[in-house]
Amino acid sequence: MYETLEILRDAGVATVWMNRPEVHNAFNAQLIADLTAACRALDGDDSVRVVVLAGRGKSFSAGADLNWMKAAGEASEADNFADAMKLAGMLRTLAEMNKPTIARVHGAALGGGMGLASACDICVAAERAVFATSEVKFGIIPAAISPYVIRAIGERQAYRYFQTAERIDALRAAAIGLVHEVVADEAALDTEVAAVVGALLQGGPRSQAAAKDLIRAVANRPVSDTVVEDTARRISSLRATPEAREGLDAFLAKRPAAWVPQE
Incomplete structure (x- = not known):
């Protein structure tokens, strides 16, 4: 269905492979359009959990x-702006998916590649992966990716790396908050991604989507009466849902919840 992507599905998991290896999966207009469309389609597919x-x-x-x-x-x-908006829209579509998202990073994740890794909920990287916001080397700035990179590494680190364009190895990327797990090689990368997927599949799909929305609503805001009331409303509305009732019933009965894949 997509000129620049290969999508593999397995037991509720959709793996979106960027498939321009000859240019190290660099973005062009087609890849941006394909990723945007794929994220929208997968987010609307109830058979996809992760x-x-x-x-x-x-x-x-x-x-x-x-x-x-x-x-x-x-x-x-005008055309330049339109192109930039398509890139920004693709990153936002990925970042705001209701499903849990994992970046499986090996090799280079530079510029927009670092943006993709930051826009995903979870990032797992091989030890030899390398990241950078390299845009200033080309006389530009990491504008479209900045909301997601700053969210991942914080303002203080962004002041350094947005200006120096230094390469960031996987261990350093973990230390500054971009990467959740670093593993030895690509074989270990697949094993770790599978482990994270397994953990995600234990959670309720609706509650996971609500958890992502909760983070967006609460992060970087002071604890005010408005925030406290909002969090109370969120939990009270979820406790009455069929998913919550099933989760509690399953726990009390010491059985897997209905959404957990059966082995």
Whole structure:
């Protein structure tokens, strides 16, 4: 269905493989359009519980295709803006999916590739993975990816890396909050991703979507009466749902909940 993607499905897990290995899965207009459409389609598919984003070939994603960027820079201001909005829209679509998302990172995750890793809920990286916000080396800024990278690593680290464009190895990426788990190699990467997927499949789909929305509502806000009342409303509305009743009944009966895959 997608010119630049390969999507594999297995027991509620959709793995979205970026499939431009000859250019290290660099973004162009087609990849941006395909990722946007795929994220929307998978988010609306009740048979999909978890989405894993990965890259074919030697890299996760080397960011924007420089030929595409050069062409955009030579276009009119209106066309340039339209292209930038499509990239920003793709990242937002990924970041705001209701399903849990995992970035499976090996090799290079540079520029927009680091943005993709940041926009996913969870990031697992091989030890030899490398990250960077490399845009200033090309006379531009990491604008579209900035909300997600800053959310992941914080303002203080962003002041450094947005300006230096230094390469960040996987262990350093974990230390600054971008990566959740670092593993030895790609074989271990698949094992760790499977373990995280297994944990995610234990949770209720509706509650996971609500948990993501809760984080967006509460993060970086002071604990005010409005925030406290909002959190109380969220839990009170969820406690009355069939999913919550099933989860509590399953726990008390010492059985798996209905949403947990049967082995």
